[in-house]
Amino acid sequence: MDEIELNNLYNKWFNKNYNYLLREIKNNVANAGMSDYAEDLLHIVIEGLMSKPYEMRLQMYQDSKIGNWVLKACAFQIKSGTSPFYNQLRKYYDRNYKQSNEFEYGWYSETQNHDESLYDCFRRVMTDELNWYENKLIDLKYYQNYTYTQLNEEFGLPLSTLKQEYERVFEIIRNKCQHC
DSSP, X not given: OOHHHHHHHHHHHHHHHHHHHHHHIIIIISOGGGGGGHHHHHHHHHHHHHTSOHHHHHHHHHTTXXXXXXXXXXXXXXHOSSSHHIIIIIHHHHXXXXXXXXXXXXXXXXXXXXXXXXXXXXXXXXXXISOHHHHHHHIIIIISOOOHHHHHHHHOOOHHHHHHHHHXXXXXXXXXXXXX
């Protein structure tokens, strides 16, 4: 069997078992707040698996151990602080996640009583100084709680670009509203 045939067998296997793997990852591996990233985690692990040497992938296929390997790799990836999943997604989640409804950077919170001028400043910067893309990005991510995967589907941009843009735009807003 050559590498193309093996890749085709893997494609068939993943087509058949994808929903099962995703459900297992959401319910058992990436539970709690990380379940929103289950699909991203699965894709990163599949990418890693497909980059493994041909002999290893062939042996795993012949021994019917693909599913076990994928789930175990997901468990390692989600807990590791050096994994591709951590570097691409989790470090942003860890940095931005708050238990409360507090704004991600801590300078504005809807649960606290602020002077109305802070909110006015925030809205003014969004409407007057940001372009349509930046406004829509803030609206979808902050107000509508879109995940980066959903933003990727909306804008068609890579996840890393979306994260950088989101942080850049919030830095603009934070700098403009410091005086409030």
